[in-house]
Amino acid sequence: MTYRFLKLILSILVLVLLRPRVTGLQNIPKRGAVILASNHLSFIDSLLIPIMAPRHVAFLAKAEYWTGKGIKGRMSRWFFTKMGDIPVQRDDPRAGQRSLEDALAVLQRGGAFGIYPEGTRSRDGKLHKGHTGVAWLALTGKAPVVPVALLGTDKVKPIGKMPRFARVELHFGTPIDPSRQIAAGTKPAQARRELTEQVMQSIQAMSGQERAE
Secondary structure: OHHHHHHHHHHHHHHHHOOOEEEOHHHOOOOOOEEEEEOOOOOOHHHHHHHHOOOOEEOEEEHHHHOOOHHHHHHHHHHHHHOOOEEEOOOOOOHHHHHHHHHHHHHHOOOEEEEOOOOOOOOOOOEOOOOOHHHHHHHHHOOOEEEEEEEOHHHHOOOOOOOOOOOOEEEEOOOEOOHHHHHOOOOHHHHHHHHHHHHHHHHHHHHOOOEOO
């Protein structure tokens, strides 16, 4: 109940303040494991995708959001917990593998998981090379990947600057089925790279971003 109420309030705020243009919601399966793989331009990306998607989408979030002090710390801990995000200890040498294991657990429960194949926010606006973790998740969890393209979120919350109002776009692409790589008998490392590149090409086609060298 708390999650649905929180999502309703945030949805109203987003619709009024950012006037998002959203396409392809029908491409997100209504049930079952699915990965939403998006480009990453701003902090608010991890809020917009779960708010606009028609189902609960879990994201990774830095553990500091759960460890803050005072009223701000309690509010942060409450918000990210209710949104269903997963804390990550960034100073843990095994943080990357633990993150994939946590994400896989979400998929094995039939949930939706959001991921940024680039690994971090783009500071130059270009679409950077995707890491193969998204493909590992898809192949291991036997989950389709829905490519997502965000536009304009870097104008709403530029890195290191105060938020502002600007129109944003969210485009959800055609799901990519990882079973094709499995059926083709491709070697695991090659299958991961090929699937990752397929995801990145779909994101680029929707976002219009220049690919980084």
